[in-house]
Amino acid sequence: MKHALIASVLALTACASAAGPPEPLPGSITYGGKVVHSPYRPGTVVKNSFLGQFGYRVFETYVIQPDGTFKLTSQSTGPDFLWQ
Template identity: 60%
Template sequence: MRYTPIIMAIALAGCNTTAPPLEPVPGSLTYGRVVRSPYPPGTVINNTFLGKWGYRTFEKYVVQPDGTLKLTSQQTAPDFLVF
């Protein structure tokens, strides 16, 4: 029981609280280029496109103070046709 604080400290020391930055994929607004937005900083821009193998990709960008777009969210889901 006396080793519990030491074990907890060692376990938490290996934790990484930051996730790697999201990478744009083909079809993304910023894939292979820098995009400047006329909107004010902090504006959220949504983008939806058909990605690899017909999967729908949903992205969210935030306009930075210099006008560039930063990819903040990226989700992929199947695209179903409804008749």
């Protein structure tokens, strides 16, 4: 049982790493091949969020490159509300 669990975790890790970098979605800063230059220093982390498909909030993280362009490094989705 323990070996089956380890094998399934390794298989999921391999799938996740083979997916490649995140792709910009409609609403992303760099969607549609837009090249945006930033006044921030290289290495600065910029966060963006927008309302995506089906009402889910999309959270993105960009890193400013040495030439001043944005590089999308992570992307995740979540509900657009918080339960109190």
